[in-house]
Amino acid sequence: MSLFEGLRFRPGTTFIHRLDPRVKLATSTMVLITAVIHIDIVIILFLLMLESLVILSAKVQNLWIKTIRGALPLVAIVFAITFFSQYSREPVISTGLGYALTYSLRLLVFLSSFSLFFLTTTPDEIALTLQQLRVPYEYTFAFVSAIRFTPVMAEELQIVLDAQRARGLEVDKGPFTKRIRNLIPVLVPLLVNVIRRSYELAEAMEVKCFGASRKRTSLKQLNMRRKDIFFLVVVLILFSVGVSVKLLGLEPVKTLPLLGQFFPA
Amino acid sequence: MTIIQVRDLSFTYAGSSKPALKNVNISVERGEFVLVVGPSGGGKSTLLRCLNGLIPQFYEGEYSGKVFVDGLEPDKTPTYMMSQVIGMVFQNPQNQLFALSVEADIAFPLENLGLARDEIIQRVEEAMELLNISHLRDRSPFELSGGQQQRVAIASVLAMKPKILAMDEPTSFLDPLTAAQLLSIIDDVRKRLQLTVLLVEHRVELAAAKADRIMVVSDGCVVFDGSPRDFFEFYDSHLYGVSAPKVTSLTKRLKTHLEKWNRVCLSAEEFEAEVRSLVSHL
Amino acid sequence: MSAIFESVHYIYPSKVHALRGVSLEFRPGELVALMGENGSGKTTLLKHINGLLKPVKGRVIVEGIDTRTASVAQLSQVAGLVFQNAEEMFFESNVFDEVAFALRNFGYSEEVVRKRVEWALKFFELDTYSSQSPFLLSGGEKKRLAMAIILAWSPRIICLDEPTIGQDSLQKEKMKHMIKMLNTQGRTVLLATHDVEFVAELRPRVILLSKGEVVADGKCEEILTDETLVKKASILMPQLVYAFKRLEDLGFDSRVLDVDEGVRQVLKVLRHESV
Numbered sequence: 178m179s180l181f182e183g184l185r186f187r188p189g190t191t192f193i194h195r196l197d198p199r200v201k202l203a204t205s206t207m208v209l210i211t212a213v214i215h216i217d218i219v220i221i222l223f224l225l226m227l228e229s230l231v232i233l234s235a236k237v238q239n240l241w242i243k244t245i246r247g248a249l250p251l252v253a254i255v256f257a258i259t260f261f262s263q264y265s266r267e268p269v270i271s272t273g274l275g276y277a278l279t280y281s282l283r284l285l286v287f288l289s290s291f292s293l294f295f296l297t298t299t300p301d302e303i304a305l306t307l308q309q310l311r312v313p314y315e316y317t318f319a320f321v322s323a324i325r326f327t328p329v330m331a332e333e334l335q336i337v338l339d340a341q342r343a344r345g346l347e348v349d350k351g352p353f354t355k356r357i358r359n360l361i362p363v364l365v366p367l368l369v370n371v372i373r374r375s376y377e378l379a380e381a382m383e384v385k386c387f388g389a390s391r392k393r394t395s396l397k398q399l400n401m402r403r404k405d406i407f408f409l410v411v412v413l414i415l416f417s418v419g420v421s422v423k424l425l426g427l428e429p430v431k432t433l434p435l436l437g438q439f440f441p442a
Numbered sequence: 443m444t445i446i447q448v449r450d451l452s453f454t455y456a457g458s459s460k461p462a463l464k465n466v467n468i469s470v471e472r473g474e475f476v477l478v479v480g481p482s483g484g485g486k487s488t489l490l491r492c493l494n495g496l497i498p499q500f501y502e503g504e505y506s507g508k509v510f511v512d513g514l515e516p517d518k519t520p521t522y523m524m525s526q527v528i529g530m531v532f533q534n535p536q537n538q539l540f541a542l543s544v545e546a547d548i549a550f551p552l553e554n555l556g557l558a559r560d561e562i563i564q565r566v567e568e569a570m571e572l573l574n575i576s577h578l579r580d581r582s583p584f585e586l587s588g589g590q591q592q593r594v595a596i597a598s599v600l601a602m603k604p605k606i607l608a609m610d611e612p613t614s615f616l617d618p619l620t621a622a623q624l625l626s627i628i629d630d631v632r633k634r635l636q637l638t639v640l641l642v643e644h645r646v647e648l649a650a651a652k653a654d655r656i657m658v659v660s661d662g663c664v665v666f667d668g669s670p671r672d673f674f675e676f677y678d679s680h681l682y683g684v685s686a687p688k689v690t691s692l693t694k695r696l697k698t699h700l701e702k703w704n705r706v707c708l709s710a711e712e713f714e715a716e717v718r719s720l721v722s723h724l
Numbered sequence: 725m726s727a728i729f730e731s732v733h734y735i736y737p738s739k740v741h742a743l744r745g746v747s748l749e750f751r752p753g754e755l756v757a758l759m760g761e762n763g764s765g766k767t768t769l770l771k772h773i774n775g776l777l778k779p780v781k782g783r784v785i786v787e788g789i790d791t792r793t794a795s796v797a798q799l800s801q802v803a804g805l806v807f808q809n810a811e812e813m814f815f816e817s818n819v820f821d822e823v824a825f826a827l828r829n830f831g832y833s834e835e836v837v838r839k840r841v842e843w844a845l846k847f848f849e850l851d852t853y854s855s856q857s858p859f860l861l862s863g864g865e866k867k868r869l870a871m872a873i874i875l876a877w878s879p880r881i882i883c884l885d886e887p888t889i890g891q892d893s894l895q896k897e898k899m900k901h902m903i904k905m906l907n908t909q910g911r912t913v914l915l916a917t918h919d920v921e922f923v924a925e926l927r928p929r930v931i932l933l934s935k936g937e938v939v940a941d942g943k944c945e946e947i948l949t950d951e952t953l954v955k956k957a958s959i960l961m962p963q964l965v966y967a968f969k970r971l972e973d974l975g976f977d978s979r980v981l982d983v984d985e986g987v988r989q990v991l992k993v994l995r996h997e998s999v
Contacts, residue, residue, distance in 0.1 A: 301542045318540075325542055328584050339776050340813040342796045343805045344873065345829030362825065365815035369859070373812075377537040383500055384530045385540075385598065389522035390556030396549035396563065481892045482863050533890075587762065614890045617762050617918040618960040644892060647921075647963055683892030688921065688963045692986045699991060710967035717971055720994055 189297060193235035197405040198298045198306040204412045208290040211419040218279045220419065221286060227415075228289045237296045244292045245285070256281040300324045305399050314393055322378075330371070337366045445606065445638055446470035446493060451507035453488060453497055462488040464662040466507070470638060470655075472605070475629075477653035477670065478642045481683025484660045486642045490608045492516065493640070495524040512605055522555065528606040529599035533614045535591030538598075539583035544575060547583060548598045555602070569597040572631055589620035593627070600631070606638040613645055622648050647687035650674075651709035658682050675706040689713045726752045726787065726881055726912040727773055727803070733781035734768055734936075742768040744936040745782070750914065752880070755907045757923045757944070758916045760933035761958035766916035767808075769933070770883045773914070775799035787880060801830055804879035808886045810870035814858040819850060819869060822858045823876050830877060844876040848902075864895050871902060881912045888919045900925060924948060924962040924981045932957040949979045 193201075212224055232241050260277035264270070298306075300321065307317040338348070341362045348359055451466040463485050470476055478486050491497040495516035498505040509516050512527045532538050541547040548569050552562045570576040573593040583591055592612055599607065609628070613621035625641075625648045632639050643649055650656070650670045658666040658673065660682050666673050673679065675694060679686045686694075693707040693716070702720060707713040727750040734743040742765050750756060758766045771777040772784045775796045784791045787802045807813070816822040823844055827837045845851040848868040853861060858869055867887075874882065884903070888896050896919075903926065907913050917923060923930065923944060930947045932940035934957045940947045947953055949965050961969075964986050968978040975993060980986045 299542070301546060304542070321542060322540065325540060325583070329536060336807070336809075337813060339771070340807045340810065342776060343774055343800050343807070344813075344826035345797045345800055347795070347797050347829070362813075362815050366813050369814075370812060374537055377532065377534060378540075380496060380500060381532060381538040382540070383496060383521045384494065384525050385551035386522035386525050386554040386602070389520075389554050392556045393553055394556050394559060394562065395553050396546060396559065396566065398559070481894060482890075611890065618920065619761065619958055622960065644890065680893050680897070683894045685893040685896070685921070688983060688986075689967050692964065692983045692990075695983060695987050696990055699987065700994065710963055710970065713967045714970045717974070717990065717994075721974055724994070 189235065189237075191235045191297075192404075193231055194297045196297075196408060197399055197401050198294075198302040199309070199399060200401070200405045200409045200412075201294050201298060202306060203409065205290045205294040207412060207416040209287060211416060212283055212286040212290070214420070214423050216279060216283070218275065218282070220422070221279055221282045224286050225282060225289075228286065228293065231293055232289075235293075235297050237293075240296050241289070241292065244296070245288065248284075248288050252281045252284055255284050301397075302399075305395070305397055308395060309399055326374075330367075333370055334363070334367060337363050337370075340366075443472045444469050445472045445512050447508075447510040448492070449508045451489075451492060451509060452504070453492060453506075454504040455488075456502040456504075458503070461504075461662050463492070466662075466664055468657065468664060468667060470640070472638055473636050474654045475632060475639045475652060476641070477646070477649050477656045478640055478659060479644070479646060479656060479682070479684045480659040480665075481661075484683065485662045486659045487610050488662075489659055490530065490610055490640060490642060493606075493608060494528045494530050495519060495521045496530075525551070525599075525604065526555075526602050527604050528608055529602060529604040531592070531595050531599055531607070531609040531612050533611045535588050535595055535615060536583070538595045539591060542582050543580050544570070544583070544586075544594050545579040547594055548601050551598060551602050565601045565603070569601040572600060572634070573597045573627065587620070588616045589624055592616065592624055596628070596631075600635075604637075606640065607632070608640045610642045611644065612641075613643065613648070618645070618648075621645055625649055625652070644685070646679075646684055647689075647709075650687055650690070651712060658684065670708055671706055674708070725785075726750045726754070728785045729769075729772070729782070730785070731782035732772065732779040732784055734772065734777055735780050736768075742936050743772075743779075746936070746938055747782075748931065748938065748941070750881075750912055752912055753907065753910050755903070755913045755926065755928040756915065757926070757928045757930050758914060758933060759918070759920070759923065759930060759957060759959050761918075763935075764933040764957065765936040766933055767885055768936075770805060770885055770914065770916055773799070773881065773883055774803045774805050776805075797829065800826075800879070801877060802879055803881040803883065804874035804877070805883045806870055806874050806885065806887070808889060810873075811863070811866035813870070814866075817857055818855050819845065819858050819861075820854045822869065823873050826873060827877055832877075840876050840878075844872040847875065848872040864891075864898070867891075867895070867899075875906075879911070881914070882906055883914045883916070885916045886918065887915060888917065888922050896922060918959065920948065920960055920962050924964075927981070932959070934958065945979055945981060948981070 208224060212221065215221065232238050256277045259280040260273045263276040264273040304317050304321045307320065308314070346359060346362055446469060448466055448468045451463055452461055453463045454461040466489065478489065480486050488497065491501065492509055493511055493516060498517050499521055505517060511524065514524060514527060516524050539547050541550055545566060548566045549562050552565055570579060573596055575590065575593050575597060578586065578590060583594065586594065613624055616624065628639065629652050631637070641649060653670055655668065656666065656670040656673050657664055665682065666677065674686050674690045687708060689707050689710055693703065693713060696703045697706060704716060707716055729746050729748040732743050732746045735741050746769065758769060760766055768777060772779060772791065773786055775791045775794060778792050786799055789799065791799060814822055816825060820841055823841045824837050827840055842851065845854055848871060850865065850868055850872060853865070858866070861869060887899050891899065900922065903913055915928070927944045930942065930944045931938060932947060932953055939956050940953045948962055951969065954961050962981060964980045965978050968976045968980045972978055976989055980989060
């Protein structure tokens, strides 16, 4: 459930929360691109620091930690693989560690860039963003519906599980093959419910004129304010600096050998 | 002024051998409150869906007869046009709410129709105020109670300003207290907006006294169409899957025992009035 | 005792304190109605009986077993729970296997399984549907199948969560009959329900719950006619009780739970006064 913690329903009140979601989306994208084009520990650390600033000012550090915690095994794997592949090419521990650190931190930056977006934007705002970015309404609707009905389905899963357990189903006992078979009494009713729900929803959609007009309007609208534009400009400047540093080959030194000075060979 | 006219309507769902509706003939006047009752599977829901076009457009099958709803023919008119004349509220509150906030949900059909933003904002406010849910505007549907959800569903439908409101067992999932409150609010809204209401409901005691007419649909036929009082007095409602309000059963018996007992009562209030009037004449 | 609740507290992971110090005793063969608004704790209480939920504080003892020491499968064998929408739990391709599922889980031999399934299907008049798909049954038949599934292994305690929801009068009549039969068989029957008229017809022991606490426990006639209690538990009074309460000043007794009693009273008052 920790991933879903990120999709809260009520807007937060910090500066970051109140930013126009399009600006946040653009920022996340730019951070991601910068991280992709650089494999320089200093840049990565700088990005991580910027992200931390954002996290702290948005006061979402606890939620962020929860989201990241799920990805830690992945980060550890990346660390290990990078270290060993580098070490096999150049058996110097410090270099190996340096690369491994860089790549795993880079992964962290990737994950954080978009998780920050989701942690500080309500699903409603995300839907509005998609709409104003001219994404066809069917996709936005599918997205919103998925979020809308996830808690409902989670509840249903619990109900079905309870009912089948009351019929003697034991879900955590027995050999692997039996446990797989034991999923059938849970999955079939869930599926049937999903199908039944789809019919009911489709009926309600018909009755609520879904697809009636090609030119769909909307209740709310996203408006860029001065602070949104200001923030965007700052981010654009940083982004262009980051890109030009790469293009001009001005990476803050081949820092990896430097790192070697701190680690005994 | 007749707003709904049904002539010789028959319908059999695709893949079924038994007709769900057999030669149904009814007419409803503007502003009437019609209670539709009958045994489960008898055809009540089917009848409702024939009025807003879901049958035969959404549910395929063998369809014959003529239906006119405010001059429109549901079998030939696009459902989005029918929805602006006859709004429909379903049983399960959860499965009629789509958006992530109450406000967004009520706006949903209006957005679909492509109305101007100002119009949408105004209609949403009015609908919320009507159903007394303005304070819930930012809440997500999942957080709401069943009763609140149904109110949002009703508001969403009323935002389209239909002349008729059709409801298919809207209190099924609610506890009796909430159900009573919901029906009371529906009655209020109906009077305020002069709506024509068709209510399919098992909990007859909550609506019998308020309804102008009762229609009993059993085995695909309309077996009774008239005043609720007459139905309960002259028929054994239980045979049609309809639980008579206890007060009604009581007064029906009293009528046979006491010559001076005037009428079969549909509510506790009516019963009280009858008793007091009889006692004062002693 | 069939089941005992000793100062049971239960708090959901969402921090909702659903049961607050509930202490109750259920005697074998009792017919009990648990009433209260949505969220009062009725379903939570029922789930403690077959071990789906274990108390956070206090304990629940069912047929002599402390629920904290037994699995749901073990407890379900003595305490069956028929959920509100049990008709949505079907998954087998035929009715026979649907009923046999629980019996096979409990480890009965195939011979015994067959006997019990046949008995249960016959009892609920579903034997002709034995090889049919449960999904093709009508609404009423599905509800009977849901009961047959639980009855098949003959638990001593049966819990029913909202058995009359969405039913017409004929289906409710059948349900009332089934419940009475279960009770006559000596089983302890617990009903969690809103349907106050249905309860008035059954005259069970009534327990009122409000916000996780027991606010009343006793005879149906006494509790459902008590205005304060009814208000506290946010339930509706039976219509006759409500009607006669409004006439108390004329000498009527509001403890009227059935039409016969109502007729008797009205005749008494009206004929008496005319003398």
